[in-house]
Amino acid sequence: MSHPSLAMAGVALLAAAVAAERVCVDPGGASCSEASDAALSDALSANEVDHNRESAEACRHFFCGDAAAEVALPQMSRHPLGHGPLVDIVEGAGEEEHSIYVTEAPLFSAAECDEVVALAEAEGGGLPSTKSGKYRIGKAWVREMPGVLSWFNGALETKLYPALAQLFPAHVSSTAQLRAHSVAILKYNESHPATDVHIDDALLAFTVALSPSSSFEGGGTYFESLRAVLPMGQGMVLPMEQGMVTFRPGAVRHAGHAVSSGLRYVLGGFIALADRVEHVRRLNERGNRLLLAPSPTAPELEQADRLFAQGLRLNPHCSLCHANRADALLRLDRPAEAEEELKAQTALLPLDSDAHFSLGVALRAQGRTAEAVQAYQAALRLVPRDFDAWVNLAAALADLERFGEEADAYEHAAELRPSEALPWLNLGEARLSTGDEAAAELAFRRASAAAPTDARPFLSLGRLSARQSRPAEAIDLFYQGALANSEYFDEAKQGIATARTQQGRLSEALADFESAQRMAPNSEKVRAAVEDVRRQAAALARVEAGLEDRAAEVCGTPCRDVVDTSGYAVCAVSWADGCGDAPPPDGFSAASRVADLCERTCAFYLLRSGAVVDEASGEATETAAGEAAAAP
Known part of the structure; x- marks a missing residue:
């Protein structure tokens, strides 16, 4: 909404501010000697020094x-x-x-x-x-x-x-x-x-x-x-x-x-x-120099805030001052005060998409996520191709568990920057939250194509493969992630251990979990997984000693390869469901399960299902380790 008298109102408010604070600035921009506020008077004097130096410098070029x-x-x-x-x-x-x-x-x-x-x-x-x-x-x-x-x-x-x-x-x-x-x-x-x-x-x-x-x-x-x-x-x-x-x-x-x-x-x-000294601009420039420092300290941020506030005393309608002050306040973790500045900015500049975006940041920082969503949406109505606004909107929608909308927002972001891995990765996670595993896998593969040296897409694909009982594929993907970036090696090792558990290879899973524990000694999750798998591995070893595979192959594939590829859950599949019309081996029927043919290879499945019992403990082994470690 436009305000026909805004420019003149700004002049009137400036005069009022001058009268109230006894800050005197003549039409040429010079500060007058009556200024009673010592800090502001010093700031105006510093402005004049900067102005005169830069004016002289300009004439050198x-x-x-x-x-x-x-x-x-x-x-x-x-x-x-x-x-x-x-x-x-x-x-x-x-x-x-x-x-x-x-x-x-x-x-x-x-x-x-x-x-x-x-x-x-x-x-x-x-x-x-x-x-x-x-x-x-x-x-x-x-x-x-x-x-x-x-x-x-x-x-x-x-x-x-x-x-x-x-x-x-x-x-x-x-x-x-x-x-x-x-x-x-x-x-x-x-x-x-x-x-x-x-x-x-x-x-x-x-x-x-x-x-x-x-x-x-x-x-x-x-x-x-x-x-x-x-x-x-x-x-x-x-x-x-x-x-x-x-x-x-x-x-x-x-x-x-x-x-x-x-x-x-x-x-x-x-x-x-x-x-003509541009006092308000120079106050903002000096504050911005503090904000743009590599790692501004809290006192530097507070000084920047004071400079922006001084600019507002000279010109209460300075939208730039409101925006910059909000930035400083957000960095000082004072989002409620930042919100007030941003509301003033949006009142002055209702078409400023960045102001609505920053208002969303301030609202979300206060836990007012639904209002933050509205602010991000307002920004996007003004600038529909704002990548950062789509990403922040998606994150806020995730907080509200509106996963379908979250996925749509990340899809918009990914379309804007298809060569960046982040939106594709988050899109994949959002699709998983809606249960669409096929769309999630496609998004993760787009992330991998966008950033082939980024470990995260490989790890996400590995977790998805493990979730879909494809442990051999998961192990390969986890290794690719570790090779892409060694910083993720402990996470890759946890994923590999989880997949080994799905294969019923508990002694190998234990070695991988122990390797992960050495790299992450303070992880309670990994410690619990190590204890759990160590207990199960001991029980499995005792059970395996009394079992043998009764057939060498299932549908022409060795028992070990069948379980390694599809996980121990495949042990429950019948010959008819897995092999169709192919005749089963002698001594077996179409109703025979993989576990009946491959008893030793399916020992972990049999132990977990209660079909066999570890005599040392007198009971079937509980699960936990694999699932506990599979969480991203």
């Missing part, structure tokens, strides 16, 4: 100074954004400046763009793969590519800076104040298709289309706000032909729309202003 006299701009299409939340509020900026502008004719020639792309590929190391939120794209910094930098500085002076000054006069007092904060060439293709929805780290930004639209399928720039002010499905993605430029406020939420084939190159520039 990029053009700074009076740009060319006002140039005649090509015809522009203007796309009003409505009144969405901003990061740093610029007084005097009306609707015209809260808009996206797109040139209707190229600002740069096709030959010029092609040359920039060729230079970027040569100087930028092929634009290496770089993480961008949930995606990866090709990226190289312009300041590190001399040829591209030379061209870009000329473009700043003659075209880009004059255009920004004309389009955003409330922001730009003079082109001499413009500073290229960060500029990169980006490459999209089928394997690096898109970016998350995000905002840029500066007051102003532009995108230059360097590729002809005929060189790729999909692509363009997605603008979230347009979805709120235009009919559904219209105008959300703004395509540009080669050489065209989009100019916009940096706080506009946007994304690189997915490329399905071909190559798309763009130049993205974030532009700051030397005479």
